[in-house]
Amino acid sequence: MTTSTGTxxxxxxxxxxxxxxPATIAELVPYLDPYWRTYxxxxxxTISAAQGGAYPPQAPTxxxxxxxxxxxxxxxxAADVRARVLDPGRLRAAVLVCTASFTSNRNPYYEAALTRAVNDWLIAEWLDSDExxxxxxxxxxxxTDAAVAEIERIGDHPGIVQVVLPVRTDAPWGNKRHRALLRAAAEHDLVVGLHAWGRTGNAATPSGITHSYLxxxxxxxxxxxxxxxxxxxTEGVFAELPRLRVALLECGFxxxxxxxxxFDKDWKGVWREVPWxxxxxxxxxxxxxxxTSTPAQLPRDPVQVRQFLDTFDAGAMLMYASDHPHDHGSGHERLLSALSPAETEAVLAGNAAGWYALG
Amino acid sequence: MRIVVSRLDEFPPGERRIVQAGRRSIGVFRVGDKFYALNNHCPHQGGPLCLGATQPWVRSGGPGEYVLDESESLVACPWHGWEYDLATGQSFLGPGEPPARTYDVSVEVGAGEPRGGRMPGPYVAETFPVHVEDAYVVVDTSGGTRRTGTTRGER
Structure with missing residues (x-):
């Protein structure tokens, strides 16, 4: 069986x-409070599939x-995902990611309302439609307080397995100011997923804004x-939250x-700064x-692929993701063809089942 | 080989001496009332290990918490910052790395009875009898790697 990524x-x-x-923000309006509908x-x-330029409609990717x-x-x-992903792949489960709110404006109260609406839309329109x-x-x-409150509100829903955060932020996620959010996720046994992209104003480089999509x-x-x-x-997030599990989504590996x-080498020299x-x-x-296994940015030579995978125990670290509908080329096939049968099972199912406690 | 390093009262806490034992250079450290001696040769790339800074361990129960050990027990090579335990020579930068050579250090008194509270020294000059009194710091290069520092007054 072959999915849309050829895997x-x-x-x-x-x-x-x-x-x-959601196709447009109109789909979320029923899930917004009246004040925010008017706002x-x-x-x-608006919200769009292009997500503020993150996914240009005509870009091959x-x-x-x-x-x-x-x-x-x-x-x-849900019918789209059923027809194009779940059924053709005979999947046991799929983890949905909706990044439509990543490009919210900078009104923190609107962002809280919008994310609440996205979550209620996910539960009503998706989770309730396919087990x-x-x-x-x-x-x-x-x-952060509002984020914690939202995790308290719906984090125990049996279909919610992850808090997804944009990888681009005003301050890195390890920063102490974010700790309560991460703690709430850990306490609700939710994975924290960092997904590519974020608010348009968050520069792609520490030196500033770039001009090209590339x-x-x-x-x-x-x-x-x-x-x-x-x-x-470095900030000791995992020292403080030993149960926290993080997934890096659509960020390559x-x-x-x-x-x-x-990282290991430099830590050896300056460990004293971070004794935790x-x-x-x-x-x-x-x-x-x-x-996640997509995008898989790998060499063409199978021998080199295998050597590379051994440098970080890929069979234990990667979780299969189609990243539907995005197109990341044939790297994923190179990955799967280099894995042993045991690694294949782990990457295609076992690792995600453990990480997301899918039973 | 036993090397007399210094008179005790001329070797205050926090100081170090570099002594020569044949072709070998040895750093002798006084931390509080403990003495340590370490080969002045970093196993990493041969740097003058004993010219580096000494620091205590720092422990932590979580982010933002820093607990310094009371005494300095690590020396960092001035070339690349590799750190070694002063007492054991154990490096703390990576698995499988060789420890630096350490030596016994003792505070010894010379043979003979104390005299007026002053302790005899280790040497007796050949031609003239000399009473070397008071305590001396002696480094002994003949033993194996030592695991603990020597406290002043230990024999």
Whole structure:
């Protein structure tokens, strides 16, 4: 069986990331309080699948040919995901991610209202329609108290398995100001997922705004997510929240071994600054972080692929994700063809089942 | 080989002496009332380990908490910052790395009875009898790696 990414999957596979989105903000309006309905209407606020330029409609990366020909990308309703992902892949489960609220304006009260609406829409329109679906809830990024309150409100819903956060933020997620949000997620046994992109004003580089989509796109995996991993580990998030599990979504993974190599080396020299680390950074990452398998940025030579996978125990660290409807080329096939049977089982199902407690 | 390093009263806490034992350079440290001696050769790349800064361990129960040990027990090589336990020579930068060589340090008194409260020293000059009194710091290069520092007054 072949999914839209061309990946051979079969019975029992878990897809750790499938995108969904409301077609327009009108779909969310029923889930907004009356004040915010008027605010949206009078302000002409919108949401779009292009997500503030993150997924330009005509960019080849924004949709696979199959998803593009089907018209709506990402999926707008559960039937889309059932027909294009769940049934063809004979999946056991799929974790939905809706990043439509990532590009919210900077009104913290509107962002709280919008994320509440997205969550209630996910529960009503998606989770209630197919038992194989799980959802990532969203939370406001400008108001930690409101984010905690939202996790308290719906974090125990049996279909909610993750709090998804934009990888681009005003301050790195390890920063102490965010700790209560991460603690709430850990206490509700929710994975914290960091997903590519974020608010349009969050620059792709520490040096400022870029002009090209190429730089913007590249930055998610090659700059920003690495800074977040360094932040979470260094700030002692996992020392303080030993149960916290983090998933890096649509941020690639080929950068991981190089970062870990340097991270361990530099920690050895300046450990005194962060004495709460009870192990070298690569061990902490191994305990607390998993990465989705898409995009798989891998060499063509199978021998080199295998050598690379051995540098970070890929069979234990990666979780299969179609990232439907996005198109990341053939890297994922190179990944699967290099895995042993045991690793394949772990990457296609076991790792995600454990991380998301899918039973 | 036993090397007399210094008179005790000329070797105050917090100081160190570099002594030569044949071709070997040895750093002798006084931390409080404990003495440590370490080969002045970093196993990493041969740097002058004993010229580096000494620091205490710092422990933590969580982010933002820093608890310093009371005494300095680590020395960091000035070349690349590799740190070693002064007492054991154990490095704390990576698995499988060799420890730095450590030596016994003792505070000894010379043979003979105390005299007026002053302790005899270790040497007797050949031609003239000399009463070397008071305590001396002696480093002994003949023993194996030592696991603890020597406290002043230990024999």
């Amino acid at each position: 051979a999957v079969g019975n029992g596979t878990i897809d750790a990331e499938v995108h969904c989105t 949206v209407l009078e302000g002409g606020l 924004s949709a696979t040919p199959a998803a593009r020909s089907a018209g709506a990308f990402p999926a707008r309703e 194989r679906l799980r959802a990532s809830m969203v939370v406001p990024t400008l108001d 730089e913007d796109y590249l930055a998610n995996s090659q700059i920003i997510v690495q800074a977040q991993v360094a932040s979470l580990v 080929s950068w991981l071994p190089a970062l870990m190599w340097r 680390l009870d192990a070298k950074p690569s061990d902490i990452v191994r305990r607390h972080v998993r990465l």
